[in-house]
Amino acid sequence: MYTKTLSPIIRSVFMRQLRCTQLNYCRGVPHPQSLVSPAALTLPTTHQVRNYAKSKDKKKEKGKKPVKVEINEAQLRDIINFDAINGQMQKTVEHMKDDFLKHLSLRSTSGAIDTLRVNVDGTEHELQELAQISRKNPKTIMVNMIGFPQTIPAVLEAITKSGMNLNPQQDGTTLFIPIPKVTKEHRENLSKNAKTLFIKHRDAIKDVQNNTIKKVKKQTDISKDDVFAIQTQVTALADKYVAEAEKLLAVKQKELLGES
Helix, strand or coil, rough: CHHHHHHHHHHHHHHHHHHHHHHHHHHHCCCHHHHHHHHHHHCEEEEECCCCCCHHHHHHHHCCCCCCCCCCHHHHHHHCHHHHHHHHHHHHHHHHHHHHHCCCCCCHHHHHHCCCCEEEEEEEEEEHHCCCEEEEEEEEEECCCCCCHHHHHHHHHHHHCCCCCCCCEEECCCCEEECCCHHHHHHHHHHHHHHHHHHHHHHHHHHHHHHHHHHHHHCCCCCCHHHHHHHHHHHHHHHHHHHHHHHHHHHHHHHHHCCC
């Protein structure tokens, strides 16, 4: 602002001095400034300095750790069913552990096949409820479907989509499942399946979180501050269980890829 005001004033003084010099020269009267060339009367230059954020500062902002939220169980119990919500999230992590054990074995076992979930007409059953499972030899699992032959298509689909890299062969009411060799590709597929299972259970935890927050927001007898506090703490509770699940995933993927 100061520079914009000063520049027209200096320019005006310069023009007056130039006119006086020219008049004195025409009259033959020497003037001290007539000896000075107009080029020597230079206007002061101004520079606009623009400050940019340093990359280090940006990195510091990005690298800031999130504020740790303390979970006040007493406050939560006054408004929500804390034990039920906490239990649901905890069970979800436990289910993920079980799924890792059942479906992500480097060498498929009859035990993993026994508990394989099969969807029959909208109802889930364990495979051992529908068939007799045994080992024909160390490299082949035999599944006898004579008791429920009508469920064979559902069983074949469940085995194929189990994530255990199995390719069952049907012979009448009997299924033969060759146990695949442990190859690099097999390890990578199992690692991807581990990530898929993690996402499934992570989303289940987030569903519990979101449903709880929605119910709290619908309550009219709670202040906005209390709603915000509950929302923050429930989110922190969900994040804690998601972080636990992420650690389990990292350990399992290292095991499957042979890095541990």
